[in-house]
Amino acid sequence: MKKRTLVTILSLGLLTISSAFAKEKIDFMFPAPVDGKLTMEMTRIIKEFNQSQNDVEVRGIFTGDYDTTKMKAEAAAKAGQPPALAIMSANYTVDLALKDAILPMDDLFKYSKDSVSATDFLVNNFWPAMHKNAQLMGKTYAIPFHNSTPMLYYNKQLFEQAGIKQPPQNWQELIDVAKKLTDKSKGQWGIMLPSTNNDYGGWILSSLVHANGGWFNNPDYPGEVYYNSPTTKGALQLWQDLVYKHEVMPAGVLNSKQISANFFSGKLGMAFLSTGALGFMRENTKSFDLEVAMLPEKERRGVIIGGASLVSFKGIDESQKKAAYQFLTYLVSPEVNGSWSRFTGYFAPRMAAYDLPEMKTYLDNDPRAKVALEQLKYAYPWYATYETVSVRKAIEDQLAELVNNKKYTVDEAVQNAQQKADEIMLPYQNATSLKTDK
Incomplete structure (x- = not known):
């Protein structure tokens, strides 16, 4: 009897420990076909994020082009399985916000350790030409991920x-x-x-x-x-x-x-x-x-x-919002954002990415990548x-x-x-x- 009791206690303890260390699982939709180099690179980024910490496990869902991604994300939300984060064509933000389909980014940024608002984060860290497509009536609904002209x-x-x-x-x-x-x-x-x-x-x-x-x-x-x-x-x-x-x-x-x-x-x-x-x-x-x-x-x-931003669909719970914030800030960190830019050719919307030595070397080695940045002064x-x-x-x-x-x-x-x-x-x-x- 004592042995059974001890086994029960140990089992409950292990379950408690296991529960304490269980990762919050979230879905992340990404506009790319299921094969191809962009998908392979994003798969690598997701894997590195998942292995870098013990709080969040991201599942990448590769969805096709921008229009298809929008349709699939909206369908998932209506089915009660909204993606916690999605890379969405930047010009869809307004329509999705008007439809009340996505969360204001402050719902995620309330989990910021330094209490920074989403709008302050956007304005202080991203090229000014990106701001308009991330907002509706002054409220921030998206954070730029990769951009183009x-x-x-x-x-x-x-x-x-x-x-x-x-x-x-x-x-x-x-x-x-x-x-x-x-x-x-x-x-x-x-x-x-x-x-x-x-x-x-x-x-x-x-x-x-x-x-x-x-x-x-x-x-x-x-x-x-x-x-x-x-x-x-x-x-x-x-x-x-x-x-x-x-x-x-x-x-x-x-x-x-x-x-x-x-x-x-x-x-x-x-x-x-x-x-x-x-x-x-x-x-x-x-x-x-x-x-x-x-x-x-x-x-x-x-x-x-052009390009895409990160949005979060309504219907996720608080633990998923916190997890989405953690993955979002990882994706738009200067290091990851700069690496993605060098791989794809999109320019990095995170300005600090261009302060990194590897980004300076990249632009020195391939001046063609500077043209999109030079066009920003003429961008609408x-x-x-x-x-x-x-x-x-x-x-x-x-x-x-x-x-x-x-x-x-x-x-x-x-x-x-x-x-x-x-x-x-x-x-x-x-x-x-x-x-x-x-």
Whole structure:
């Protein structure tokens, strides 16, 4: 009897000890396919975090592209299994906050040992160009993780063969250079722009609109876009003219894989792609020198911030919030954020990452990585609206029609896009009275 009692006591004691040291398990959603180098690198980061401490165990869930990640995270939340942390396209923050789907970051930052608020952490540690896409009405709902701007990638060998001394600085030079680089007898194109409706087309288009001196949307009111403005028309007309008037870009919707394949084969002179593609482009360009430059200007320099932020979905308990805070601050630490930047080509939104010796060495060894940072002084917030995805696709679908149909006019495109976008945003417009002109 005494032996049984002793065994029971020891068992209970072991259970108590085991319970005391059990890790809090949280789900972390990451926008990447289940295979590939980004997934492998993030898997390594998660493993190192899990092994570095005894409080939290992170389970990585790799979810596909940004749009798919948003859908899967929202579905998991509705099913009662919200991710404690997710890397979400930075321009989804406003829509998710409007839907009351994500937590204000202060719900996590209350576990900060030095009682710093999420807004103070954001403002004091991240590039100013990132702040707008992390907030709604002054409240912080996201913390930047990796960011990008579109850049001009070009084949230095083709430039030299065509006698081109420098990358184009404005739209007219872009057209002139693209003409010199185009040789249809060789299947060689002067330029390619991604026009898919998975955010690439809208992202590049919005940068062109800003370079044309306009605004793509109202950054202070999530219910207003300017698809039928003269500056948007001008950007769309340039895009269609590159295909049908100047014949320097193939017709049809182009995705980033098609563009990069043409570039690697030496059959493409220039491309507009994300700085987040720099690692991939750098690694796969073998037979010629790859160079990058700022996007050409029209009325001004102007690019749109892209990339992703960390958000936390509503429905997690306090222990999960504490665990999410611990993993979040690990991911955006200068060391991890800098390492991820060097691996991927995204620039690190955490400013202190660039103070590290390894980051300085990286930039010295590859000055191409500096271009995205140099463009920050000309960067504008990513478009973020009520029902961002649907509103964005309203213009991307029209862009697709313009590059597929020579007879389709820009006037038709912007009228249809504006009408569709306004219909989608009408519930929000009716519910608010903050609409202003830009």
